[in-house]
Amino acid sequence: MPRHVLMVIDMLKDFIDSNGTLNCGKNGRKIVPFVVEKVKEFMNQQEPIIFIMDAHSPEDPEFSRFPIHCVYGTPGASLIDELASLIEEYPFAIKVPKTRYSGFYRTNLSKILEDLNPVAVHIVGVCTNICVLYTVEELRNRDYRTIVYSKGVASFDEEAHLWALKQMETVLGAEIVE
Template sequence: MPGRVLLVVDMLNDFIREDGALYSGPEAVKIVDKVAALVKEFVSRQEAVIFIMDAHAPDDLEFKRFPAHCIKDTPGAEVIAELVDCAAPGETVYKVYKNRYSGFFNTGLEQILNEIEPDEVHVTGVCTNICVLYTVEELCNRDYQVVVHRDGVASFDQEAHRWALQQMESVLGVDII
């Protein structure tokens, strides 16, 4: 049944908590309430919520560029409690584990979206200029109508955050609301 889908990208302890291995900064903390409200809204309407979750092996090559973070089966790789409390995994709540910037690379995201056939894909999460951007780009390549919530995305780098939003809007044709 067509409708909307909410993607929640990397709202994980290692990115959102100040003591996280790769803390995304105070701007990331500021979006938690907005993302939680969106999760509640989508769940209450029985619209799909898909948590896109960074999940790395301890020896992942990405750790040559970034500090080790979101190691599989550790607390740092778990969705923050504020969002878990809004949506327990179930009929309309999914978890997709990734080990690259895009939520599509070697994951089940495409299959889930193909089954749901959404009219719109709404996107929130961190980091705007990394995993959010590369996941949005892949959504656009697959001709999805994409909506990014300006107050539901954040980055540790404000200049890159603004640049990514501008690219998504002007180059990819994404609706930024």
């Protein structure tokens, strides 16, 4: 049976919770119900779900451009409660910590996908114009069929969000669906 994989990017407390240090505001909160439903859908089908999770050291150079966020081991680097409780005992939940925009940079994501050999990778998460875009770019460079749910991605910058969706569709060849 062909395997589909859901990739959930940076649905972490520092990005989604209202008191998060780099939260995406109302746009980030707005996608939570959709993301939860997608996760449930993939769980019901016993399909793998990969959680790409920002996890920085306290001295990360990225903090010269962005506020300190998602420091490894802190509550802000944890999955939002709605997802953490949902997947607690799900055997096909794979967590991939990352230190840069792409989920592939210095992680084992390539090997995980190689082992799973999916026919398609489905994408939800934040931020559309940063971590989502650069992970989708890497997926497409590896020729994975990539499906991005417009209702399941968000950014703190609506203009950049729309631009990134267009780039992923017209330049990278990702499928953008509701």
